[in-house]
Amino acid sequence: MTDAPPAPEAGSGTAAMRRAGLARLAALLGDRFATGQAVREQHANLTSWHPVQPPDAVVFPETTEEVAAIVRLCGQHGLPLIPFGVGSSLEAGCNAPFGGVSVDMGRMNAVLVVHEEDMDCVVQAGVTRNQLNAHLRDLGLFFPVDPGADATLGGMASTRASGTAAVRYGTMKDNVLALTVVMPDGSVRKTGTRARKSSAGYDITRLFVGAEGTLGIITELTVRLHGIPPAVTAAICSFPDLGSACDTVIMAIRLGIPVARVELLDEVQVRACNRHSGLGLAERPTLFLEFHGSEAGVREQAESFGEIVADHGGGSFAWAETTEARNRLWQARHEVYWACLELRPGSKFIATDVCVPISRLADCMVETKRDIEATGLVAPIVGHVGDGNFHVSVMGMVEDAEEMARIKAFIGRLNERAIAMDGTCTGEHGIGQGKQEYLLREHGDNVLTMRAIKAALDPHGVMNPGKVFVA
């Protein structure tokens, strides 16, 4: 780690320069410029254990050109810029550790055009996932990336979001065709076309997907759509242990059963869901499944999967074809958040995720459960088991410094464990402020390549400073 480029300068404006910049922004944007404490705090870390670090101001642009003007002005005044979607980042990606301007994309929420035949659409970055799917429903199309929160497409691209349907439909990496981005110098660039594939030059689209706003601000996205499947079935089954649940999924994928969703809840999570939703499920590791396809296809998928379940000692394989029955089966999965909060009244939900090769998933989960017990934590586990990604929901008393220290140490060990298994310190939450040291542990000198790109494209460090990289 010898030839690291200089650390970002975080905008580097003096206090007077910054004040003058904020005054110019106020003049430019009128009532779409805000500095009230409440609005600033709503544009900081909302959803994680990190301290709340509000920006100096919040702006609400309405066009790409306006974003470009804001970025140029902030650059001239050494003001950091922090892109903001709905604030659902789980690693404090929206915090403003160096102050600056939060760029709230919420008013750029137009679905610009849907190309039905090509199954793609162009949206502004502030369009949310549910908004887009409501827009598409009558066309028989949908956008499949589902990270849980009703996040904006821009935010989802920036954290390379994925979620429950990634095993079948891919992540944001796979579903973004092109972006319009405002670069750190305020220039506007289009990174791709609507062609489904291209070998024309460097993949700048994929560079911005997952860059967490540190290289520029995404203002428009062209994304792939999928046809709403003619039939959807759901299934649920429990297992004597995590290993047999994971082995079942490994075998199903190996045999090419195109599972659309496959979620694994550990027995702690099932217990929480039973308590919350009164489901009466067996308190054992449990798979929640969804199959998409033709009528005959989903039946065949469910039956084939059921055979593999039986071979692996799974029990009570139940499947449901109607929407109502399906929703009943998936109810517990959908209510995980609330069920967790009830597990330990007064606690907060501290979410963390890792991802490992699927062959190591059971080991990683079992070791992590032992660690949870030894550390004395309340922390159910839910896994997107089809791709080796799992979440630990640590229910923590965030005011208790000793407990928080134990939780942070636990999260550290979890990351180290995943990295040691040739996995990653985050499958879908991103680095933000929370995982910078683990990015280094995972990538080693490859972080130098990332920093060289950051320095080349954002030499003054105006774009979301203090994120991704250790300052």
Add this chain to the structure above:
Amino acid sequence: MTDAPPAPEAGSGTAAMRRAGLARLAALLGDRFATGQAVREQHANLTSWHPVQPPDAVVFPETTEEVAAIVRLCGQHGLPLIPFGVGSSLEAGCNAPFGGVSVDMGRMNAVLVVHEEDMDCVVQAGVTRNQLNAHLRDLGLFFPVDPGADATLGGMASTRASGTAAVRYGTMKDNVLALTVVMPDGSVRKTGTRARKSSAGYDITRLFVGAEGTLGIITELTVRLHGIPPAVTAAICSFPDLGSACDTVIMAIRLGIPVARVELLDEVQVRACNRHSGLGLAERPTLFLEFHGSEAGVREQAESFGEIVADHGGGSFAWAETTEARNRLWQARHEVYWACLELRPGSKFIATDVCVPISRLADCMVETKRDIEATGLVAPIVGHVGDGNFHVSVMGMVEDAEEMARIKAFIGRLNERAIAMDGTCTGEHGIGQGKQEYLLREHGDNVLTMRAIKAALDPHGVMNPGKVFVA
């Protein structure tokens, strides 16, 4: 285009420096260093209309550490480096316009480890596609990216190759999990892990996929594998015109029929294939299809597809379940190259490709066919129609300067046409030396982002200079 970083210096060694560098390489590598004319010419452009520009020397490294030593030494002596797989680049990616050293990866051809449960494997960059699939066959696994040529995995990653199965299994972009790369300064970096997905930092893997060796040399790849499907069926059907063939495919994809391969031959190509293989097919636009899945699944896919064919005026839908019958159906497609050469004895095969949104594919192909006629060319068309990518095989007399000028002008119009339809100037062949001006036309100022990255990672322009970017 005002703030372009300085053009690459193409190594910038003086003649004396370079001579000294070659002498040091000879000492380092012994008989794995070659300067004979024949071997140098075999390591230049082998497959396109571009002039042959051999390197000064060819080296045959056996380890990543040896590649790193070669890169460091070449850097010290201002010698350009050109990575070489099997030389099947169609845009002269292997040429050495500034001289330098061709780094032949052919001896780094070990399959290092296959992780069956995780369905991934780690290979050296010189492993070829057929070699890998032969290695995997007994495990019931395969690597799906099939660009036609028996290319190396390193070369395929570098040009973001795809081919006939991309509509179902994705391109190299989708199937590479991690890379080991030697950077332009000779440092060795690992760009990812074996986790199926990650949100940890910038996607350096995707930056190297498609960089055509201009950012470093790929020495190892971790790639995704797929289970050999239990059943494979093939089908063939002809259409009154290109539009109805394209509409059929659009509808099938819309309905979620997971077609594994779908190739469209125009009537000129069918005529050539009939003549070469004696197939007696109707000389009309023809789809060649392959379906992968369970026994019942492939039957359902073929039947559903057949119904759509009938709805669109397609005729003589024939499908085959046995390997033998399937091979017979696909024979014509496999023999396209030879069939084309027979169309015009003495001519060479000048391959070019573009990719457009699928809704524009019929228009683009029809306009291109008119252009072919008006230009007086012999040029059959084959399309990977599932993703809007098509190839024009111009059968040209490369010694005839006037004809070559007409062919180049035709290719220029083809690129402009695709770009105007929101498509790309190359779906899978890459930029190399042939499409640099169209990269600019397609990407505009986004090329500045690419050049800034090139300048940051390879400040002395040692890596494959004269490719991708206009010098």
